[in-house]
Amino acid sequence: MAGSGRSEARTASAGSFAPSDAVFAPVRSQTAFEETVDRLGTAIKLGLLAPGSRLPAERELCARLGIARSTLRQALTALSQSGHVFATRGRGGGTFVADPQPPAVPPSQQMLARWRETCDQRLAVELGAALLASDRALPEELDALDEIAAALEQALEDFAAYRQADVLLHVGLAEAAHSARLLRAMTEVQGAMTDLISHIAHPPEVLASSNSQHRRLLAAVREGDGTRAMALMRDHLQGTEHILAGLLPGG
Amino acid sequence: MAGSGRSEARTASAGSFAPSDAVFAPVRSQTAFEETVDRLGTAIKLGLLAPGSRLPAERELCARLGIARSTLRQALTALSQSGHVFATRGRGGGTFVADPQPPAVPPSQQMLARWRETCDQRLAVELGAALLASDRALPEELDALDEIAAALEQALEDFAAYRQADVLLHVGLAEAAHSARLLRAMTEVQGAMTDLISHIAHPPEVLASSNSQHRRLLAAVREGDGTRAMALMRDHLQGTEHILAGLLPGG
DNA sequence: ATTGAAGGGCGGAGGAGCAAACCTTTTCTT
DNA sequence: AAGAAAAGGTTTGCTCCTCCGCCCTTCAAT
Numbered sequence: 001m002a003g004s005g006r007s008e009a010r011t012a013s014a015g016s017f018a019p020s021d022a023v024f025a026p027v028r029s030q031t032a033f034e035e036t037v038d039r040l041g042t043a044i045k046l047g048l049l050a051p052g053s054r055l056p057a058e059r060e061l062c063a064r065l066g067i068a069r070s071t072l073r074q075a076l077t078a079l080s081q082s083g084h085v086f087a088t089r090g091r092g093g094g095t096f097v098a099d100p101q102p103p104a105v106p107p108s109q110q111m112l113a114r115w116r117e118t119c120d121q122r123l124a125v126e127l128g129a130a131l132l133a134s135d136r137a138l139p140e141e142l143d144a145l146d147e148i149a150a151a152l153e154q155a156l157e158d159f160a161a162y163r164q165a166d167v168l169l170h171v172g173l174a175e176a177a178h179s180a181r182l183l184r185a186m187t188e189v190q191g192a193m194t195d196l197i198s199h200i201a202h203p204p205e206v207l208a209s210s211n212s213q214h215r216r217l218l219a220a221v222r223e224g225d226g227t228r229a230m231a232l233m234r235d236h237l238q239g240t241e242h243i244l245a246g247l248l249p250g251g
Numbered sequence: 252m253a254g255s256g257r258s259e260a261r262t263a264s265a266g267s268f269a270p271s272d273a274v275f276a277p278v279r280s281q282t283a284f285e286e287t288v289d290r291l292g293t294a295i296k297l298g299l300l301a302p303g304s305r306l307p308a309e310r311e312l313c314a315r316l317g318i319a320r321s322t323l324r325q326a327l328t329a330l331s332q333s334g335h336v337f338a339t340r341g342r343g344g345g346t347f348v349a350d351p352q353p354p355a356v357p358p359s360q361q362m363l364a365r366w367r368e369t370c371d372q373r374l375a376v377e378l379g380a381a382l383l384a385s386d387r388a389l390p391e392e393l394d395a396l397d398e399i400a401a402a403l404e405q406a407l408e409d410f411a412a413y414r415q416a417d418v419l420l421h422v423g424l425a426e427a428a429h430s431a432r433l434l435r436a437m438t439e440v441q442g443a444m445t446d447l448i449s450h451i452a453h454p455p456e457v458l459a460s461s462n463s464q465h466r467r468l469l470a471a472v473r474e475g476d477g478t479r480a481m482a483l484m485r486d487h488l489q490g491t492e493h494i495l496a497g498l499l500p501g502g
Numbered sequence: 503a504t505t506g507a508a509g510g511g512c513g514g515a516g517g518a519g520c521a522a523a524c525c526t527t528t529t530c531t532t
Numbered sequence: 533a534a535g536a537a538a539a540g541g542t543t544t545g546c547t548c549c550t551c552c553g554c555c556c557t558t559c560a561a562t
Contacts, residue, residue, distance in 0.1 A: 022431065022434050022435055022438065023290060023291070023294040023300065023438070024307065024312065024315045024316060025315075025316075025431070025435070026316055026317035027286045027290060027316050027317060027318060028317070029280060029281055029282060029283045030280050031280065031548095032280050032549080033549075033550085035280050036278055039278060040274070048274055049274065056275065057507080057508060057509085058508080058509065058510095059509095061275065064276075065275060065277055065278050066279065067550080067551090068550060068551045069551090069552090070550075071549080071550060071551075073511090074549095076509095087508095087510090088508090088509080088558095089508065089509045089558045089559070090507080090508060090557085090558040090559030091505090091507045091508055091559055091560045091561070092508075092559075092561085093507085093508050093509065093558080093559075093560090094507095094508065095508095116430075117430060117431060117432050120379065120383060120428070120430040120432065120433055121379075121432050121433065121436075123379050123382065123383065124375045124376055124378060124379025124380070124433060124436070125379075127375060127378045127379060127382070128371065128372075128374050128375025128376075128378060128379075129375070131374065131378065131485070132371060177371070179367075179368060179371040179372075180273065180276075180368060181372050182371055182375060184276070185372075185375070187274070227478075227482060230378070230481060231478060234477075282518065282519085283518080283519070284518075308538080308539065308540085309540065309541095310538095310539085310540095318519080318520090319520045319521070320520090320521090321519075321521090322518080322519060322520080324540090324541080325518095325519095327540095338540060338541090339527095339528090339540080340526075340527045340528065341526085341527040341528025341529065341538075341539060341540075342527085342528050342529040342530070342536095342537060342538040342539055343528070343529055343530085343538075343539075344529090344539050344540065345538095345539065345540080346539095
């Protein structure tokens with residue numbers, strides 16, 4: 001890059017920082033269409049919108065999303081062509097989440113190349129969620145999380161089902177943190193993680209150990225012990241990272 | 252909210268979650284123009300681009316940002332009209348960061364209403380940065396951070412200067428975490444925090460105590476003790492939160 | 503049979519962004 | 533002194549995204 005060592009004369013006073021690379025990195029602005037496909041598609045892939053369930057009517061949904069109906073329809077058309085939703089017409093009809101969901105597509109080269117960044121982002125989001133949930137979670141929210149943890153223990157043999165419940169647990173934790181931004185960040189990063197790991201074999205022993213971590217994590221959150229919750233979360237996430245580091249380049 | 256208890260018949264299997272509010276929240280995609288003004292404006296307000304320093308030439312900058320030159324010029328025109336940059340023509344000219352920077356504008360109602368969300372986001376980013384930096388920071392990066400901490404201790408009386416060095420410290424920590432996304436998230440959230448707190452009086456005693464936290468935090472990072480770094484960071488951030496909670500509504 | 507609620511389909515208006523020129527100013531080189 | 537080079541400033545036309553409004557088709561409920 002930078003040809004000759006052209007020293008810029010006067011730089012910032014406090015050291016030789018060069019964060020300009022980050023400041024001048026490409027601005028990538030998604031269109032409303034792309035963003036909508038991402039949002040709905042991720043929610044569906046994560047099981048946040050259950051198979052068979054009905055989406056709000058187009059005229060209502062576009063109002064909620066703050067976009068024009070034609071734009072929403074473009075997104076729905078895309079999701080319908082990829083087999084994630086289907087629509088029926090007439091009164092009582094609507095747009096429904098497809099019941100056998102289409103098979104997941106393998107992650108792109110880009111995704112695989114940036115897997116460590118994704119894990120870093122997840123680390124931040126999950127630590128924040130664990131700490132805030134320890135302070136703010138309501139008893140009924142914790143009960144719901146315990147139920148999900150119980151469901152997880154029944155799903156050691158079926159990774160698709162396991163992953164789905166796992167996502168609900170982590171998203172539920174972010175919900176219990178009562179922070180809308182953290183919740184959105186959590187769904188985004190879980191979507192990226194699902195893309196990364198859904199094609200990887202997970203032996204039942206690994207899942208069982210993961211479950212024990214879930215239990216201890218929820219206990220710490222219930223006690224309001226944020227420090228322990230963060231420590232447990234850290235260990236929990238390192239499991240995934242080690243698996244990925246063993247399988248992907250750039251470890 | 253939700254008017255009558257309209258039970259949706261069949262929902263997800265594992266509990267009564269309703270994350271649909273988050274899934275169907277408005278998609279608001281910034282334009283390339285807005286995003287560019289934000290990026291450059293924030294970098295300037297945070298002091299990441301030092302007053303008097305020169306931006307890359309328009310033809311180069313628009314290539315780096317991945318936008319058309321006309322779009323970039325719109326952004327530069329906006330920043331020039333707000334007094335953040337100025338341009339000189341001819342060979343050897345260019346676009347420069349204005350030297351006395353224009354006075355900061357008071358935060359908008361929206362900003363003030365969402366201050367807690369901003370703090371939550373900051374918590375996640377800073378915890379992640381602290382932990383990752385403890386694992387990954389290079390000695391020379393830590394030395395640079397120590398220098399900034401030293402500069403901070405000379406600035407107890409001038410909050411503008413203090414805040415600027417403080418930002419450099421936190422952004423530097425994110426840099427030492429070696430995660431591009433975390434770095435960008437850090438600059439974003441520091442920009443939001445600066446908007447929130449720059450109009451608040453900070454007594455020197457508070458800043459002094461903050462400095463002692465900085466020192467202990469950097470020591471923990473240098474030792475690679477991520478757990479302690481996170482605990483110290485947590486305490487450090489709570490200081491700001493308490494101040495804001497005392498002054499702003501919605502505490 | 504009628505009605506109402508749903509998806510499906512135009513067509514035009516407005517604006518954002520891009521691309522490729524060309525102009526003007528200033529400084530450096532020859 | 534002349535010219536080349538490097539910068540910001542300007543103009544034009546095109547494309548694509550998005551919005552808005554209106555109408556059509558389907559089909560269960562009444």
